[in-house]
Amino acid sequence: MTLPTRAGLDAVPAYRQGRSAPAGASKVSSNESPHPPLPSVVEAVQQRLATIHRYPDMSAAALRERLAERYGVEPAAVTVGAGSVEIASQLIHAVAGEGDEVMFAWRSFEAYPSLVRIAGATPVAVPLNAEHAHDLDAMLAAITPRTRLIFVCNPNNPTGTVVGAAELEAFVAAVPRDVLVVIDEAYVHFDRTGSHGAGVELFHRYPHVAVLHTFSKAYGLAGLRIGYALSPLAVADSQRKVAVPFGVTDLAQVGALASLDAEDELAVRIDEVVAHRDRLCALLVDAGWPAVTSQANFVWVPAGDRTDELESLLNEGGVITRVFAGEGIRISSGSMEDIDRVQSALQAETALQEARA
Numbered sequence: 001m002t003l004p005t006r007a008g009l010d011a012v013p014a015y016r017q018g019r020s021a022p023a024g025a026s027k028v029s030s031n032e033s034p035h036p037p038l039p040s041v042v043e044a045v046q047q048r049l050a051t052i053h054r055y056p057d058m059s060a061a062a063l064r065e066r067l068a069e070r071y072g073v074e075p076a077a078v079t080v081g082a083g084s085v086e087i088a089s090q091l092i093h094a095v096a097g098e099g100d101e102v103m104f105a106w107r108s109f110e111a112y113p114s115l116v117r118i119a120g121a122t123p124v125a126v127p128l129n130a131e132h133a134h135d136l137d138a139m140l141a142a143i144t145p146r147t148r149l150i151f152v153c154n155p156n157n158p159t160g161t162v163v164g165a166a167e168l169e170a171f172v173a174a175v176p177r178d179v180l181v182v183i184d185e186a187y188v189h190f191d192r193t194g195s196h197g198a199g200v201e202l203f204h205r206y207p208h209v210a211v212l213h214t215f216s217k218a219y220g221l222a223g224l225r226i227g228y229a230l231s232p233l234a235v236a237d238s239q240r241k242v243a244v245p246f247g248v249t250d251l252a253q254v255g256a257l258a259s260l261d262a263e264d265e266l267a268v269r270i271d272e273v274v275a276h277r278d279r280l281c282a283l284l285v286d287a288g289w290p291a292v293t294s295q296a297n298f299v300w301v302p303a304g305d306r307t308d309e310l311e312s313l314l315n316e317g318g319v320i321t322r323v324f325a326g327e328g329i330r331i332s333s334g335s336m337e338d339i340d341r342v343q344s345a346l347q348a349e350t351a352l353q354e355a356r357a
């Protein structure tokens, strides 16, 4: 006899991690930083290894105070989690349960639908528009009396598109005040449009906005697992109730603080990632692939029927990407070497086609 599991879990898709790469291949499947951690961050974390027999500060007081000061908010409005994906989960559990709806654009961050179902709530996925961007009018039209939370992933994963600051504000202003708008800014550091920082600005001006940030992408700490949110105080209090106790380690807290001390150094790396992303996008377009202009650290290629073809030619060139069967491929910016490999793979294909013609 098999043990019964919770009703409804069959509807929860398992989270798929970006494929690991064989030795020597380029792993550009998980939007990680191509750089190893900064020496100052490694040193700070190493020093704290001596005290890992102790529990961490569950309130992450030092980090929360630091972030509160930076954004001009009360420390109580700052919550931390084991990656911002855990905070997304806290936010859903804090405001939605059985019978409630949680809305997001689709395609967007893969974790949203699963997290919503795990909380027992109902996911409402509103298709992106023809430009692969949020269709905010359609999202407004999809609000019902049961809607409790709306995610706006900005820039959007996996398409890299951005909702402009003015458009985002018009949306937030039109959403009823008893619906929480969560602006997920995991990739905000790579946004070179004027809407950079729009989420925090709206958090200050509206009572029903939360902003999600992570140390995993621009700060290069994906393996340490730490992210944070700015939330309305009542929501933040509820998040602390639903969070798994001690989910954020001391090493993660220290690593995050050391990263905030090293932002000038990180800014140089971020500029490099942005330059790589633009180069990657341009070479895909030059090779005739429908790459979408991106404001994140990856490029979306909605190859549709040709997704398999693109995947295999990249794989043959030693490049491991994130594949959405029949829809497209997401390629993280990667290092110069990673992009050279993409270029060679695409050129090999072009040469083959020319030989056939």
Ligand SMILES: *Cc1c(COP(=O)(O)O)cnc(C)c1O
Binding pocket: 031, 082, 083, 084, 085, 086, 109, 153, 157, 184, 186, 213, 214, 215, 216, 217, 222, 225, 226, 227
């Ligand atoms: C990567 C990502 C996150 C957060 O990842 P963590 O490692 O859990 O902080 C959050 N939202 C989106 C859209 C992402 O792509």
